[in-house]
Amino acid sequence: MNLSDTTTKQHIVLYFQVHQPRRLRPFRFFDIGTCGEYFDDKQNKAIAERVARQSYLPTNALLLQLIRKYPKIKVVFSVSGVAIDQFKEYTPEVLDSFRALADTGCVEFLSETDHHSLACMMPGDEFELQILDHTAKLHEHFNVRPTVFRNTELIYSDEIGRRVEALGFNGIFTDGIERILHGRSPHHLYQHSDLGGLKIFLRNYHLSDDIAFRFSHHGLTVEKYMAWLNGIPHHENVVTLAMDYETFGEHQKANTGIVKFLEGLLTAIAKQKRFVMATASEVIRTVKPHDTLSVPHYISWADQERDLSAWLGNDMQRDAFDCMVRMERDIKSIDDPDLLERWRWLQTSDHFYYMSTKKNDDGNVHAYFSPYPSPYEAFMNYMNVLNDFSYQVSEHERHPLNKQKAGAIRSEAERRELQVPTWAMNLQNSYEH
Amino acid sequence: MRVLMFGWEFPPHISGGLGTACYGLTKSLTKENVDILFVVPKLHGGEDVPRVDFIDAGKVPIKIGSHKEYTTHRIEEPGEEVSGVNISITTIEVESVLSPYRSSRYHAPVTHMESWSYTLEPTTHEVTQEVEVIDTFTHLFSGTYGPDLIEETNRYAEVATEIARNFSFDIIHAHDWMTFPAGIAAQRASNKPLIVHVHSTEFDRSGEYVDPKVYAIEREGVEKADHILAVSKWTKDILVYRYSIDAAKISVSYNGIMPKDLKTTSVMPSIGSHVVTFLGRLTYQKGPFYFVEAARKVLEKFPDAHFVVAGSGDLFPQVVERVAQLKLSSRFHFTGFLKGENIDKVWSVSSVYVMPSVSEPFGITPLEAIQAGVPVIVSNQSGVAEVMPHAIKVDFWKTDDLADAICNVLAYESLSTTLKKNSLKEIKNITWDKAAKKIKTIYHELI
Structure with a gap:
């Protein structure tokens, strides 16, 4: 690649989020104490298959075909670990199609928390552990090592930036909202206010939502969209578009013309000279950061508020989250990978998103995604599951320890004494191999 | 005009x-x-x-x-x-x-x-x-x-x-x-x-x-x-x-619903920390037997719960008999027909109001409960369910669901407070x- 050439150009970073939670089965108050199954495998399988058929498979096939025709097309994906696991279980052909995209070299995969969780809000190093799990998963399935990070629903703050940089990432995505930009344009590469090593990509939410939410409302055409892109001043050199990948064929069905639109848009971009598509790491390599960006308070891409209120906005949400977090110590002292995994599935942000009692447009979006008739049912079901899970954990503790478990607890105690973060120990172990 | x-x-x-x-x-x-x-x-x-x-x-x-x-x-x-x-x-x-x-x-x-x-x-x-x-x-x-x-x-x-x-x-x-x-x-x-x-x-x-x-x-x-x-x-x-x-x-x-002055609200001594209330005529339409059946199930999980039945009507004797038959009389309180201040007193001790109506054209009582700061569970077979998103809704005949909803409200304080907060806000529009x-x-x- 000719670096001096691209630096003068305007870049388009197109990032798609791929995620499916493990939804809970109906769990009654009266089921507490039965140590039942929590996840609705049947429903999760059905949804994975439906979305694969309507969205992932056809859109992946389209992207592969377009990339082969126009290698200038670059796409960034973030695929949550819970989604990858479910593809592996239910729709392995989806995993294959992502692998084929990865092999083109034109597609970059971002790192995120494996369980699409709010671990950044938890004490300790659960956040770092989940990121490393996800990194390992990306390597296992797509043979890639991510260098750029995106946190669940683009939640970001200076502190999160610091923790992500400490893990070795050199870039992160978040939303380009006015209250952090203070009049500046989102169309630049920014850097963390006190860490030169961490670059920040800011989503243009207008242009992104024009596709993701408003596509069918105002009869969007490729020409119109290209005209908007061409209206961006020449010195603004990084345009980040980010949206759910399910936009194509699931949230907006194929008969709306959304997939055709994507094809037309990518072809049009590939054929013109002004904009060049790039992956996030290419931009970091070739574009100088425009300015530093300070984000003292949490932001995200969700709802009008663009903060944490979509997941932790009401008493129920905070109560449920706290109850889940409080189980950490008990779960981790047991050393049962299955139990730990299920606890982490319960961390997936969607569970808390369903409990939001917001109204109007935001409320409608929450309701669209929710499998429950109301936020109250979502809360009741989650709490009943959590209480049963607590009960299960307490039962576990009553059993006498075997040697292996005793060893695990001992080493955990030693770790705490040495005050070495678990993720650092894991990293250390991986270097030795 | x-x-x-x-x-x-x-x-x-x-x-x-x-x-x-x-x-x-x-x-x-x-x-x-x-x-x-x-x-x-x-x-x-x-x-x-x-x-x-x-x-x-x-x-x-x-x-x-x-x-x-x-x-x-x-x-x-x-x-x-x-x-x-x-x-x-x-x-x-x-x-x-x-x-x-x-x-x-x-x-x-x-x-x-x-x-x-x-x-x-x-x-x-x-x-x-x-x-x-x-x-x-x-x-x-x-x-x-x-x-x-x-x-x-x-x-x-x-x-x-x-x-x-x-x-x-x-x-x-x-x-x-x-x-x-x-x-x-x-x-x-x-x-x-x-x-x-x-x-x-x-x-x-x-x-x-x-x-x-x-x-x-x-x-x-x-x-x-x-x-x-x-x-x-x-x-x-x-x-x-x-x-x-x-x-x-x-x-x-x-x-x-007409706004009510909360300063006049009467209180009465607490009868327990978990009080589930039915308030309405004891007639077929109001579904009192579903309430009794749900109560029986709730008592399995909350043996200390109390159930207030406020109202009179055709079915009063049968309801009392059914409660006695289930040996739940010590947990039930039949107040008979209540007026004004006494209704406020019942609200003041209620943890949750239940309206399991079989067919309720509208149903103003749940809104009055909300006004008094009591979270509500209503049947899907009621008009009020159409205007109150911040209530738990169940089908009246599904007493398992009803009992489940009651237990959840009793068990999780944050559920109860969120219901109260949001529904109080909502009734301003009704x-x-x-x-x-x-x-x-x-x-x-x-x-």
Whole structure:
């Protein structure tokens, strides 16, 4: 690649989020104490298959075909670990199609928390552990090592930036909202206010939502969209578009013309000279950061508020989250990978998103995604599951320890004494191999 | 614009939700510059709101036969916000000893007004004077009318014809089946459009065992009406499917709830930390047995829970027997019929209010519970479920779901507080002013 050439150009970073939670089965108050199954495998399988058929498979096939025709097309994906696991279980052909995209070299995969969780809000190093799990998963399935990070629903703050940089990432995505930009344009590469090593990509939410939410409302055409892109001043050199990948064929069905639109848009971009598509790491390599960006308070891409209120906005949400977090110590002292995994599935942000009692447009979006008739049912079901899970954990503790478990607890105690973060120990172990 | 409105009761002397609804609606309609001639079979005195006077009974004479007595009160309704605009509700009394919702006992002699609800306004000095008037009427006319409710609705219709000839108005508005014959008679006599307002149907009150005579009256009313107001989508659907009415002829107009001053709320000593309350008539319609069945299941998980059953009605003995049979009497508290302050006292100790109604056209009680800061669980078979997103909703026959919902509210404080907070916010939008605006638009479309 000719670096001096691209630096003068305007870049388009197109990032798609791929995620499916493990939804809970109906769990009654009266089921507490039965140590039942929590996840609705049947429903999760059905949804994975439906979305694969309507969205992932056809859109992946389209992207592969377009990339082969126009290698200038670059796409960034973030695929949550819970989604990858479910593809592996239910729709392995989806995993294959992502692998084929990865092999083109034109597609970059971002790192995120494996369980699409709010671990950044938890004490300790659960956040770092989940990121490393996800990194390992990306390597296992797509043979890639991510260098750029995106946190669940683009939640970001200076502190999160610091923790992500400490893990070795050199870039992160978040939303380009006015209250952090203070009049500046989102169309630049920014850097963390006190860490030169961490670059920040800011989503243009207008242009992104024009596709993701408003596509069918105002009869969007490729020409119109290209005209908007061409209206961006020449010195603004990084345009980040980010949206759910399910936009194509699931949230907006194929008969709306959304997939055709994507094809037309990518072809049009590939054929013109002004904009060049790039992956996030290419931009970091070739574009100088425009300015530093300070984000003292949490932001995200969700709802009008663009903060944490979509997941932790009401008493129920905070109560449920706290109850889940409080189980950490008990779960981790047991050393049962299955139990730990299920606890982490319960961390997936969607569970808390369903409990939001917001109204109007935001409320409608929450309701669209929710499998429950109301936020109250979502809360009741989650709490009943959590209480049963607590009960299960307490039962576990009553059993006498075997040697292996005793060893695990001992080493955990030693770790705490040495005050070495678990993720650092894991990293250390991986270097030795 | 002037509306000739036929009701069956008006606060403070009311036996059900109908009187409260008429009060709320007329009050808000006057704010919309609508004049109302309000006809009721019997005035008991005190049919008034603060700053409204009863005046001059003799101004609106109606001849309904030599053996029948009548009197008329003219009520000036200044309305708080509309000073300077001349609007009025005129209440016309037609003497009667009837009460409207006697369920299956229409032919039994009437000894007293059955009531389960509370009066809307506290008794004041002025009211005492009015009571004397009632005595006079009762004394003079108690023998004049027979106890047959259906016959009463026919006599009411005769009076309606008389009124329709003697007064000028633009539209007729009749509330529930007892007034439908009157509405039709007035329509015939005046050629003005008739709106019937369905607050409940015979299917809500009696389930599948409908009284054929009542059904016939309801059916004639909704058929002859120029337009129908239903208090919910639930009720509209009943009218479409059970009465074969064209959906286009029916508008849904939700009831409102009047803001209540919380400073007057009474409290009583706590009877326990988990108190589950049923408040309503003990009739088939209200589903009290589903409440008992759910309670049995809740007690498996919360042995210390208490269950308050506030209300009286046909099923009272059977409910008490069922509770005894399940050996749950120590956990149940039957208060009988409650009024005003005592209702507030029950709210003050309730952890959750449950309305497992089999068929509830609207259901104002859950909104009153919310007003008192009590979270609610309602059946999906209720109109109120359509306007209250911040309530837990279950199908009335699924007692497992009902018990589950109760347990959850008792177990998780954050659920209870979120329900309370959001529903209190929500009821601010459920107003009579909103209903009155919509109904006024419908009036204009018809005249």
